[in-house]
Amino acid sequence: MKFNIKKQSFYKSLSSVGRASSTHSPLPILSGIKFELRNNTLTLIASDSNISIREVIYANEENNLVIHEEGDVVLEARYVLEAVRKLDADIINMEIIDGALTRISGNQAEYNINGTKGDQYPIIDFTKPEKQFEISGSKLSEIISQTAFVCSTSEDRPIFTGVNFKANGTTLNSVATDSYRLAKKVVELPVEIDFNISVPASNLYEVQKTITGDEIITIAVSDKLVQFYIGETLIQSRLIDGLFPDVNRLIPNEYGFELVVKKIDLINAVDRSSFLKSEGYWTVKLEATPDEIIISSKSQEIGSSEEILHPINYVGGNLKISFSGKYLIEALKSFKSETVKIMFVGEMQAFVIRHPEDDSIVQLILPLRTFD
Amino acid sequence: MKFNIKKQSFYKSLSSVGRASSTHSPLPILSGIKFELRNNTLTLIASDSNISIREVIYANEENNLVIHEEGDVVLEARYVLEAVRKLDADIINMEIIDGALTRISGNQAEYNINGTKGDQYPIIDFTKPEKQFEISGSKLSEIISQTAFVCSTSEDRPIFTGVNFKANGTTLNSVATDSYRLAKKVVELPVEIDFNISVPASNLYEVQKTITGDEIITIAVSDKLVQFYIGETLIQSRLIDGLFPDVNRLIPNEYGFELVVKKIDLINAVDRSSFLKSEGYWTVKLEATPDEIIISSKSQEIGSSEEILHPINYVGGNLKISFSGKYLIEALKSFKSETVKIMFVGEMQAFVIRHPEDDSIVQLILPLRTFD
Structure with missing residues (x-):
């Protein structure tokens, strides 16, 4: 196996494939990337039992791939990535110099990395299913x-x-x-x-x-x-x-309360209460009346927070509901819109968050029971 | 205690003082910042047994400090920092509302934080020694x-x-x-x-x-x-x-070999060998002859690296010396000059790195013994 290739595109392909390699696998060889050099293409493969990635590199002007000798080898993903990243050269040369010992070189620097022979790598079945x-x-x-x-x-x-x-x-x-x-x-x-x-x-x-x-x-x-x-x-x-x-069947069809609010206002208000969190979770209480909406949170040990939320619109009577601040912020961030519509059934019922003009997406959150 | 102050300068002072607070101290109160409001100044104090920081804030145009009522309190550093950081307001208001329960507010949002009374905080002696x-x-x-x-x-x-x-x-x-x-x-x-x-x-x-x-x-x-x-x-x-x-007495006075090199070239060459490191350490070998200087490293398990270093000047005969790559890089980075002068006594002797024109600084590194 012997080839040279432009560093930049080679490194990109290696990082992309290398993400499937696993240092935790019971099969040590799966911490490697398999290099297959055949028929004027370089194929990179990495896999654990969970995910497999294959990338086929055809010689072109962008990657400058030149194949001098076919062959294959398996190299530890993190070492080959580190070696290619650190070489200060535009073109990287790679060749097997002895058995599976592979030289990666560029400019005046070279690495010799202990590899494993290509036939030791398990055969991954990449057959394309018909349903597509x-x-x-x-x-x-x-x-x-x-x-x-x-x-x-x-x-x-x-x-x-x-x-x-x-x-x-x-x-x-x-x-x-x-x-x-x-x-x-x-x-x-x-x-x-x-x-x-x-x-x-x-x-x-x-x-x-x-x-x-x-x-x-x-x-x-x-x-x-x-x-x-x-x-x-x-x-x-x-x-x-x-x-x-x-x-x-969990997504309600009828709602008693509807809050329309600027997404960023609600994210900021809930985030302001987040310093009361423990292990990443914190409970936020929303108290709505036709006149005022208050966001608050409380921790026996640390203290409390409270603020007035200015909605775009609120339809409904008095409502008091508690929920995970982290879950609400994550749900809100999944919307691309500037405003969101939050629809409540009642105090201890799941509520949903919707895009005002796009029905394709719905986020649902279960409330939390609190004792105050 | 009651005052208001511009958020930006207040947050800066709090972060600076807060670094001395300790959540690991056996004295729980030392995880706090002490606020002292007296004689038109706000004094912030934090301390563990190791380091103490005091900052005195005088009212000025930059901080907009306005004191309404003197007093003092101790608040957990991380909570007060988080509260001030998260408040979306130009001016922060802070006041004791009940015992040591302190309200921090701005705009429509407020936090009530459980504090500790100021007199519970240990007295830190900041007397200025005469020798200065x-x-x-x-x-x-x-x-x-x-x-x-x-x-x-x-x-x-x-x-x-x-x-x-x-x-x-x-x-x-x-x-x-x-x-x-x-x-x-x-x-x-x-x-x-x-x-x-x-x-x-x-x-x-x-x-x-x-x-x-x-x-x-x-x-x-x-x-x-x-x-x-x-x-x-x-x-x-x-x-x-x-x-x-x-x-x-550890710094040698006479040297047998002198290498002058561009600092960045040597840092890069040694860094390129660093993927062979384990637990942050790796051994680099420098082999110098009057004709060529080679930087190499080796790991039984992973492989090896080797490259030719182009020095500005080398005076001396054949030299072979091994050392910690991490130590050499850290020493080199402490110099502001473009070039450095490395002076060797011999193969198993400490070597020193100097600035070519500035004698005020010297870095010394002990070599490592290798078995090859």
Whole structure:
């Protein structure tokens, strides 16, 4: 194996693929990146049991890839990344000098890195499932931003650590919940398709990082995995086993109170009460009357905060409701609009946050019981 | 106690004083800032057993301080800082509303913070010792930058966790060592004075953070403490007990090899070998001949690196020496010059780094023994 390539584009590809390598895997070789040099292309592969990334680099003017000798090798991701990053050269040379010992050089500096032979790397099946559809990068990124943050980080109920994507005809429902809050986004697809899968939130964030703009992304789905084709990069994620609960019945249809407010005003007011938090959580109380809306919080030990909120509009009578300040801020931040509409059923009922002109997204939060 | 003050300058003073408060102190009240409102001034005090900071705020046009009622209170530093930072107001109002419960408000928002009565706070003796001298902020900052980084962070030998300042006549010697390396800076003082004190490096960094420019700083010294008067801020540090060893005899007088090199070239070359590090340390080998200078490093497990260094000048024969890459980079970075002069005695002897035109600063590093 021997090739040279422009540092900048090589480093970009290595960082993108390297994110799938894992230093925690029971299989030590999975902390590496596999380099495959064949038929005038350089293919980079990294994988743990959870996510696999493959990038195919074709020689072009931008990357200046020149292949002198085919072959393959596996190099520890963090060392090869560090070596390429630190070399002060426009063109990087890489070659196997002895067995799997690989030289990476540029200018007057060189690294010799102990690698592993390519045939030691497990074979990753990247076969493309037949069920597939296209979506724009910006739309996919928006779906991820508006749902994945809600997912649970605890493995107690694995199904809640991912976003559920359910396609039925041309409608795609994306839903996430951690059982205390819920996000639901509905988009139309260009083809009729039918699937019901749950994808780990952490893998969706990797997909989101790889999206550069408004490129068309192909998503291919089987009952075992999902693939995201983004430019020359293929990200393949496992699915989460288990049935995602039907959450549609949790979203109320009728409301007794409606608050329209500038998003940034509410974020700032709730954030001001956040110094009373412990372990990242704090409870905020909203007290509304037709005349005045007050946001307050309280901690026996530290003290209290209180302020008057100036809404754009409030319809309804007296309402007193407590909720997690962190959850409300995160839900508000998922909206791109300047104003939001918050709809309450009653004091101990779930409330929803909506975009005033866009019905495709709904955020739901369960209230907290307080003792004062 | 009741006053109002401009948010911006108040927050600045609070952060500066708050750095001396400690959440780890066995005395819980020391996690607070003491507010003293007397005679048209607001005095802020914070202290742990190690460092004390006092700032006196006189009403002026910049801070808009208006005192309505004298008094004092102690408030938890992190809560009062967070409250003032989060309030979206130009002017902050602060008043005791009940016992030690203190209201901090601005605009339509307010915080009520549980405080402690002022007389519960220990009395800190800020009496100014008679032995004192003046120094410019930039000069003091330079002394700290060029010595304190060398100090040990381990409490095994407490005397090595501080910088030793020894004044004799008008000469001030500032020396730091962790027993593997040494920094020595010599400056002239405007007065004849005599002392020998060791000041914790961490406290010197607090002093450095408070220096804003080229203000004149008064340093007052007793055999128990040292005080730094920086504008309206007084920083008082304990001294480290014990005799600082005489290290002058460790600095060689005669050298067999002299390397002059562009500082940035050597930093980059040594940094390129740093991906072989474990726990922040890595060993670098320098091999010099009259024709070529090679920087290399090696790790049994990971691999090796090697590169050719282009010096400005090298005088001496064949030399092979190994040292800590981290120590060399830190020593090099303490110089402001573009080039540095490295002088070697021999293979297993300490070597020194000097500024080509400024003899006031010397950095010394002990070599490492390697087995190859």
